[in-house]
Amino acid sequence: MKRHRRTLIAALAALPLVAVPLAAHAADYPSKPITFVVPWPAGGTTDIVGRLLADAMSARLGQPIAVVNRVGAGGSLGSKAALDAPKDGYTVLVTTSGNHILTPLAKDVGYKADDFVAIGQIASRTLALGVKSDKPWKNLKDLQKDAAANPGKFTFGAVPNVMPFLTLDQWARMAGVQLTHVPQKGGAPGVTGTLGGHLDMVPESLSSMQSHLKAGTMRALAVFNEERDPAAPDVPTAKEQGFAVFGNPFTGLAVAKGTPQAAVDKLRAAMGATATDPAFKDKAVKAGSNVTYLDGPAFAAVWARDWAAYAPVLQKKK
Amino acid sequence: MDVLLAAAAEVIALQNVAMIALGLVIGIVIGAIPGLNVPLAVAIALPITFKLAPIAGIAMLVGIYKGGTYGGSISAVLINVPGTPAAAATAMDGSQLTRQGHAGKALRMSLYASIIGELVSDIVLIMLAVPIARFALKFGPVENFALGVFSLTLIAVLSEGNMLKGLSAGVLGVFLSTFGLDPLTGDARLAFGSQELSAGWSFIALVIGIFAVSEALSMVERRGAGPIERSRVRLSDAAHRLSREDWRHAAPAIARAAPIGVFIGAVPGLGSAISAYLNYGIARALSRRPERFGKGAIEGVAAAEAGNNSVTASTFIPMLTLGIPGDVITAIMLGAFMVHGLVPGPQLFRDNAPFVAAFFVLMLVTTALHLVIGRIGLGLFIQAVRVPNQVLYPVVLALSFTGVYVATNNLFDVGVMLGFGVLGYAMNKFGFPVAPLLIGFILGPIVEVGLRQSLIIARGDLTVFVRHPISAVFLVLGVVALVWAGAREWRGGAARGASAR
Numbered sequence: 001m002k003r004h005r006r007t008l009i010a011a012l013a014a015l016p017l018v019a020v021p022l023a024a025h026a027a028d029y030p031s032k033p034i035t036f037v038v039p040w041p042a043g044g045t046t047d048i049v050g051r052l053l054a055d056a057m058s059a060r061l062g063q064p065i066a067v068v069n070r071v072g073a074g075g076s077l078g079s080k081a082a083l084d085a086p087k088d089g090y091t092v093l094v095t096t097s098g099n100h101i102l103t104p105l106a107k108d109v110g111y112k113a114d115d116f117v118a119i120g121q122i123a124s125r126t127l128a129l130g131v132k133s134d135k136p137w138k139n140l141k142d143l144q145k146d147a148a149a150n151p152g153k154f155t156f157g158a159v160p161n162v163m164p165f166l167t168l169d170q171w172a173r174m175a176g177v178q179l180t181h182v183p184q185k186g187g188a189p190g191v192t193g194t195l196g197g198h199l200d201m202v203p204e205s206l207s208s209m210q211s212h213l214k215a216g217t218m219r220a221l222a223v224f225n226e227e228r229d230p231a232a233p234d235v236p237t238a239k240e241q242g243f244a245v246f247g248n249p250f251t252g253l254a255v256a257k258g259t260p261q262a263a264v265d266k267l268r269a270a271m272g273a274t275a276t277d278p279a280f281k282d283k284a285v286k287a288g289s290n291v292t293y294l295d296g297p298a299f300a301a302v303w304a305r306d307w308a309a310y311a312p313v314l315q316k317k318k
Numbered sequence: 319m320d321v322l323l324a325a326a327a328e329v330i331a332l333q334n335v336a337m338i339a340l341g342l343v344i345g346i347v348i349g350a351i352p353g354l355n356v357p358l359a360v361a362i363a364l365p366i367t368f369k370l371a372p373i374a375g376i377a378m379l380v381g382i383y384k385g386g387t388y389g390g391s392i393s394a395v396l397i398n399v400p401g402t403p404a405a406a407a408t409a410m411d412g413s414q415l416t417r418q419g420h421a422g423k424a425l426r427m428s429l430y431a432s433i434i435g436e437l438v439s440d441i442v443l444i445m446l447a448v449p450i451a452r453f454a455l456k457f458g459p460v461e462n463f464a465l466g467v468f469s470l471t472l473i474a475v476l477s478e479g480n481m482l483k484g485l486s487a488g489v490l491g492v493f494l495s496t497f498g499l500d501p502l503t504g505d506a507r508l509a510f511g512s513q514e515l516s517a518g519w520s521f522i523a524l525v526i527g528i529f530a531v532s533e534a535l536s537m538v539e540r541r542g543a544g545p546i547e548r549s550r551v552r553l554s555d556a557a558h559r560l561s562r563e564d565w566r567h568a569a570p571a572i573a574r575a576a577p578i579g580v581f582i583g584a585v586p587g588l589g590s591a592i593s594a595y596l597n598y599g600i601a602r603a604l605s606r607r608p609e610r611f612g613k614g615a616i617e618g619v620a621a622a623e624a625g626n627n628s629v630t631a632s633t634f635i636p637m638l639t640l641g642i643p644g645d646v647i648t649a650i651m652l653g654a655f656m657v658h659g660l661v662p663g664p665q666l667f668r669d670n671a672p673f674v675a676a677f678f679v680l681m682l683v684t685t686a687l688h689l690v691i692g693r694i695g696l697g698l699f700i701q702a703v704r705v706p707n708q709v710l711y712p713v714v715l716a717l718s719f720t721g722v723y724v725a726t727n728n729l730f731d732v733g734v735m736l737g738f739g740v741l742g743y744a745m746n747k748f749g750f751p752v753a754p755l756l757i758g759f760i761l762g763p764i765v766e767v768g769l770r771q772s773l774i775i776a777r778g779d780l781t782v783f784v785r786h787p788i789s790a791v792f793l794v795l796g797v798v799a800l801v802w803a804g805a806r807e808w809r810g811g812a813a814r815g816a817s818a819r
Contacts, residue, residue, distance in 0.1 A: 042650050051364060066362070067361065155774075182459075185501055189586070191642070192640075196458050197455075211640075211664065215664035215665055217664065
């Protein structure tokens, strides 16, 4: 017994030796490379912004940041992977409205928005409705008239149950028309299909069709913002045309709840400094994303707002 | 022309050439290591290129892309383990040539066929980018479905003499491709509640399992014995050089494979693996000695390699002219362009003409350097045939385990690799070919998505597939291929029956 007690005392005495390095570890953050998990395909808007952020933040944090695309299941595979990784701040989720709000609302994917801690919002996108330029429609009213006369005739390409889909769906219901949904695997294939004449229209982010708008091969009938987007000042908002429909998908960073506060603070500081850096903003704008930075608490508030807004629509589909 | 000359001067600057060479070396090595794939290498190198001038950064990425697409063939030829999924078609005949003591022939042919494919692809990109892009856009769901169906009929062509087992393997491949997420609705299929399986079977784990692990298992069974070259292997030996006869068989295969591959590269969403298999199948269908395929036909290596490398410039056609990335690699490259403030799309040619010209020259310089670096590499790589199997296969297995883990970040996929290793071993043992399984697995989703999207657009009207002219042509070709393969099988069966009597 006595020997046992001595072992116990020795073990207890040794504890600080283990605990001190652990504590130092959290304060040292980051002491090894960080991974950004992008739950969407490489080359998409989210991926490009994620990679830009990774590059700029890696310089500020002094550690390399690897970007990993974990694609599938409406972004839930990547989100779940980020949630299940060790909660040490070395796995950061590049999160969007899709994987953060819409997917967990529509399906039981094993996480909710508030299972994460917000680091910050980097961008919110402008959605536009694009058509090939040989279509007769100049605005939403033209489309409404034509589509009302031909129910179900016109097709649109969109990933099911994500913001572009929901936004156009909401418009169609408000306009009282029936459009045929052709499910897509991503935003880019929808734009390609529209350009190729295989689809009649595509609701997508303005940036992904911007080069086609400038080249005159596509036309945007509306943007679904409160105000016109400075990047395309000629395109009227849906609201101006009498349809109060809005959709602004966000992109930002999040970590799993339970991550040490020291790591969260470091990440927030690095992101804030990056997002307000003019050189970074310039790169982001060139890559097609306007920086609309929100800090952690403000970003968390956006999550709560969107969760409440879309819950009635999506949970009905379950 | 002036623009191209000015661009040439810029590209040939020492820094750019060095970046291309560095990219090629990285690409060839990563391509040759099973599991480490090209998209991974390009994605990792991307942030490094942010720090370089646009053309230097893109030079490195192009080098990695071209080198990596080719590099997979080296391990496919030497150890029957394709370094990239697309090189699995090269392994069919390349590894047989190595077993027969002609590794040098197969390596040389892989390199030269790749270079010819690249060169054709570069030239088409430079001369015909705009019209080709316009034509590629005509490929919608209907056309993709028909192309997929036509490509599936090549399973019958490849299974000649072993029809029942070949077709069974093809069906198994299609079936395996339906696991995981429904590609249109995102619902889990055949996942049995497993989070990992809901992403489907990992293609990399499948390929490495079927080739590397199953090869190692057979090696254990054969007790590691194998012919080993004791002395230094000389690439200049007659056994390792391409004869006039070899070229006579390979030249027509390359001449067909390069343009087909260029076109497949230009259609968004198809890619190098499809091109390699499609061309391998077509080469066999049109060959005057189809019985040699799978037993060391040099034209099989030529068609597969010309097929997979001829996509490497044409994938940039939709990206540069329309701003549409056709595969993962061009998607990452699109990001690289944007970061440097170059927005691909129609106006790139107008606003950044000098850059576009420099990019064109860059593609050509990369191809030329690829020939030089690849040729130097051959003398080194061929020495692998001297490594005893008892040493080689443990190393290959170790690389496979780490490679699959690095590629997918998922221990589950390591288990998947082992499982497919056992399946591949059993298939070899019982005479089931593995190529049809891979073809079925690659084409399954293309056919499925094409069919379902087409029928939504056409509101269930099946005649849409014959009313679209491009689709009708492919379906007719598919019927022709089936009848052809059936007739040859029937005649071959009769001949085999007669000789047996």
